[in-house]
Amino acid sequence: MAESLLEVKDLVKYYPLTQGVLFRKQVGAVKAVDGVSFRLRAGETLGIVGESGCGKSTVARMLVNLERPTAGSITYKGEDISRLSGRALKAVRRNIQMVFQDPYTSLNPRMTVGDIIGEPYEIHPEVAPKGDRRRRVQELLDVVGLNPEYINRYPHQFSGGQRQRIGIARGLALQPEIIVADEPVSALDVSVQAQVVNLLEKLQDEFGLSYVFIAHDLSIVRHISDRVGVMYLGRIVEIGTDAEIYEHPTHPYTQALLSAVPVPDPQARAHRERIILSGDVPSPAAPPSGCRFRTRCWKAQERCTTEVPLLAVPEVFTSGPAAHPSACHFAAEKRVVPHMPPQEGGRPVGKDTD
Numbered sequence: 001m002a003e004s005l006l007e008v009k010d011l012v013k014y015y016p017l018t019q020g021v022l023f024r025k026q027v028g029a030v031k032a033v034d035g036v037s038f039r040l041r042a043g044e045t046l047g048i049v050g051e052s053g054c055g056k057s058t059v060a061r062m063l064v065n066l067e068r069p070t071a072g073s074i075t076y077k078g079e080d081i082s083r084l085s086g087r088a089l090k091a092v093r094r095n096i097q098m099v100f101q102d103p104y105t106s107l108n109p110r111m112t113v114g115d116i117i118g119e120p121y122e123i124h125p126e127v128a129p130k131g132d133r134r135r136r137v138q139e140l141l142d143v144v145g146l147n148p149e150y151i152n153r154y155p156h157q158f159s160g161g162q163r164q165r166i167g168i169a170r171g172l173a174l175q176p177e178i179i180v181a182d183e184p185v186s187a188l189d190v191s192v193q194a195q196v197v198n199l200l201e202k203l204q205d206e207f208g209l210s211y212v213f214i215a216h217d218l219s220i221v222r223h224i225s226d227r228v229g230v231m232y233l234g235r236i237v238e239i240g241t242d243a244e245i246y247e248h249p250t251h252p253y254t255q256a257l258l259s260a261v262p263v264p265d266p267q268a269r270a271h272r273e274r275i276i277l278s279g280d281v282p283s284p285a286a287p288p289s290g291c292r293f294r295t296r297c298w299k300a301q302e303r304c305t306t307e308v309p310l311l312a313v314p315e316v317f318t319s320g321p322a323a324h325p326s327a328c329h330f331a332a333e334k335r336v337v338p339h340m341p342p343q344e345g346g347r348p349v350g351k352d353t354d
């Protein structure tokens, strides 16, 4: 495997909780991200999954420098980019671009598609001189499967899937190396989701891109990812290759999430054990002591209350697919999804027709 392009270490983001109108006083903090570490290798896709509010978008925003971490580092090609400013920050930003979740709100309705896609060139004119921009934008439209003649149209003249293609074209304008895609297909109809995922895969091959792909839909993540990290309440609880996570999960939370994934084959579905979690996700302003998952974990014991489980390969597994990092004191393999080749396990992958 190629070496790391991006290395995230002990990333933390706390949002202050304040009280009072005139004299605002900090009374606590929302611990949105609380010690996240992972690597992204050149050309790979790292999927990040987890329930709503677990901190996925906060990680994404820090990766593209829309927000500064409270602590921790983001190393890109050997340099910590989380504290950069000015020209150095601008140069790095060019290489790490974001595709947003909602193609309805992320595109300015008063701008033409040409202006939307070409806007990044205003900040980075060195990538495309003024006289060449229109041609570049038309090329980008073609690359994402849209008619280059649509350059003067407005976002409302496109379908949801087409708007997301526009968002992707904009993300590609500066020829980045890394794309952070935050739930890029969640707002789209199921029938269109596969087309956009296919497009992202095609672009990855064509331009050698690396992706951080965020979603709460485990089927979609499996389809596109080489490795997958599972988040719970601001932390990664398990990380590994897609086969390790989907077929040999060792963390109870991953097992519970997987047990809820739709299984297309009725026979396999009948043999699948559904794990229903009790209780709600605790507030990130007051996470439980020890293991954050303990208030919902059916395996929790005394030790889980006092000792934070580290994300590391559990000692009980010395080799094989279960030997991947899992933050559980009592990690144990449990297959919850019947074995299926990834193509069939994910959503059906249709032709690009939208």
Ligand SMILES: Nc1ncnc2c1ncn2[C@@H]1O[C@H](COP(=O)(O)OP(=O)(O)OP(=O)(O)O)[C@@H](O)[C@H]1O
Residues within 6 Å of the ligand: 015, 030, 031, 032, 050, 051, 052, 053, 054, 055, 056, 057, 058, 059, 216, 284
């Ligand atoms: N600017 C902010 N100020 C205060 N709290 C915030 C802010 N942004 C996010 N949070 C909180 O941080 C936590 C993580 O939010 P985040 O948006 O990263 O979650 P997520 O995993 O992306 O969720 P979803 O799946 O719903 O998109 C949530 O509790 C959220 O309310």
Ligand code: SF4
Residues within 6 Å of the ligand: 251, 252, 253, 291, 292, 293, 294, 295, 297, 298, 299, 300, 301, 304, 309, 327, 328, 329, 330, 331
């Ligand atoms: S450490 Fe304890 S509470 Fe946490 S997942 Fe493992 S068994 Fe459950």
Ligand SMILES: [Mg+2]
Residues within 6 Å of the ligand: 056, 057, 058, 182
């Ligand atoms: Mg989010």
